[in-house]
Every structure is written in structure tokens, then in C-alpha cells.
Amino acid sequence: QKEVEQDPGPLSVPEGAIVSLNCTYSNSAFQYFMWYRQYSRKGPELLMYTYSSGNKEDGRFTAQVDKSSKYISLFIRDSQPSDSATYLCAMRLPSSNTGKLIFGQGTTLQVKP
Amino acid sequence: DAEITQSPRHKITETGRQVTLACHQTWNHNNMFWYRQDLGHGLRLIHYSYGVQDTNKGEVSDGYSVSRSNTEDLPLTLESAASSQTSVYFCASSKGTDTQYFGPGTRLTVL
Numbered sequence: 001q002k003e004v005e006q007d008p009g010p011l012s013v014p015e016g017a018i019v020s021l022n023c024t025y026s027n028s029a030f031q032y033f034m035w036y037r038q039y040s041r042k043g044p045e046l047l048m049y050t051y052s053s054g055n056k057e058d059g060r061f062t063a064q065v066d067k068s069s070k071y072i073s074l075f076i077r078d079s080q081p082s083d084s085a086t087y088l089c090a091m092r093l094p095s096s097n098t099g100k101l102i103f104g105q106g107t108t109l110q111v112k113p
Numbered sequence: 114d115a116e117i118t119q120s121p122r123h124k125i126t127e128t129g130r131q132v133t134l135a136c137h138q139t140w141n142h143n144n145m146f147w148y149r150q151d152l153g154h155g156l157r158l159i160h161y162s163y164g165v166q167d168t169n170k171g172e173v174s175d176g177y178s179v180s181r182s183n184t185e186d187l188p189l190t191l192e193s194a195a196s197s198q199t200s201v202y203f204c205a206s207s208k209g210t211d212t213q214y215f216g217p218g219t220r221l222t223v224l
């Protein structure tokens with residue numbers, strides 16, 4: 001079993017839809033949770049960063065962490081064609097100096113005009 | 114502007130050849146990472162370094178090596194390329210536990 005599981009999709013939605021992307025994980029020690037966005041043939045870039053449980057909102061994007069269920073989500077409101085990309089969840093342990101991340105497989109999202 | 118670059122962007126090689134992929138960052142980050150990305154597997158960590166002369170094995174390190182002689186560069190070497198190493202390779206860097214910044218990737222094909 002992988003430490004981080006993510007449905008690879010692909011997920012196709014109409015413009016304006018609310019999108020929900022999810023990851024589950026097995027290691028309860030993970031404390032830091034990230035969502036990266038990767039456009040086709042580009043490197044991933046950080047989209048959202050949360051610590052421990054709770055919600056974080058940034059414009060149309062909301063990241064949610066439920067540590068009791070070992071489940072994280074990314075919600076995209078009013079989705080746009082420019083949101084079409086692969087979304088990767090990532091997480092790491094609360095170590096002193098390591099920046100090592102564990103990534104999910106990534107979910108490919110297509111937003112149709 | 115500070116950045117992270119990878120070269121070459123595309124490479125085709127033959128089985129058994131030694132290949133080196135370059136990664137260069139100008140942020141003066143102490144941490145550098147190499148990943149490979151394959152369908153169904155996401156990003157998997159190959160090797161990483163926390164500073165000059167420091168290297169560590171990641172999840173999928175067999176057949177790969179790295180060396181860190183300065184802060185800016187972490188070249189990845191495939192000692193004897195195999196078809197199973199056909200993939201897209203990403204380099205990343207970070208300052209401590211901060212955000213990892215990724216390079217544009219190298220698409221490697223081993224025939």
C-alpha cells in the first residue's frame with residue numbers, strides 16, 4: 001500500500017463547476033500538507049500549503065485537512081479552463097531539517113469551456 | 114531572478130550508456146532533490162542532498178548516483194541506462210523545510 005493515495009482521474013468538468021480533489025494517507029505522523037499544480041510539460045509549482053488539521057482559503061482554492069480521517073482535499077470554486085492541469089498532493093513529517101516530501105500520483109483535471 | 118534549470122530538456126540514449134542530467138539553482142538553497150515522474154506513480158524521490166558533500170538515497174535510487182561538490186549543482190548520473198529508466202526527471206530545491214521549487218524537467222528516452 002502506498003503511503004499517499006490519489007485518484008489519478010482524469011476528471012473532466014464544465015467551466016464554473018466546483019471541483020473536489022482528494023488524497024488519503026496512511027502515516028498519522030504527517031503534519032504538513034501541500035497541493036502542487038503541474039501544467040503539461042512543466043514542473044510542479046506550489047499551490048496551497050497547510051499545517052495540521054483545518055481549512056485554508058486562497059481565492060477560488062480551499063485546502064482542507066482532516067487528520068482524524070487521514071484525508072486531505074482541495075476544492076476549486078468557479079473552475080476555469082486555465083485550471084486544467086495535474087494536481088499533486090504532497091506531505092511531509094515534522095522533522096527538524098528535512099524537506100523531503102511524499103507525493104500522491106496526481107489527478108489530471110480538464111475544465112471544458 | 115533566481116531560478117532552477119535543467120539540461121538537457123530532452124535526451125535519447127541507448128541501453129548501457131552512461132548519462133548525466135544537470136540541475137543548477139541560483140537560490141543558494143541547501144536542499145536539492147531528484148525525482149522521476151511516471152504515469153500511475155506520480156513523483157518518486159531518487160536522491161537528495163542537504164548540502165555540499167551530502168547525498169542520500171531516496172525511494173528509487175538503484176541505478177542512479179549523485180554528487181554535490183557545490184551549493185548550486187546536483188548532477189544525476191545513470192551509470193548504465195536501462196529502458197526502465199525512460200521517464201521525466203525533475204530536479205527541485207528548497208531552503209530547509211520551505212517550499213520546494215521545481216525545474217522544468219528532462220525527458221529521457223532509453224532505447
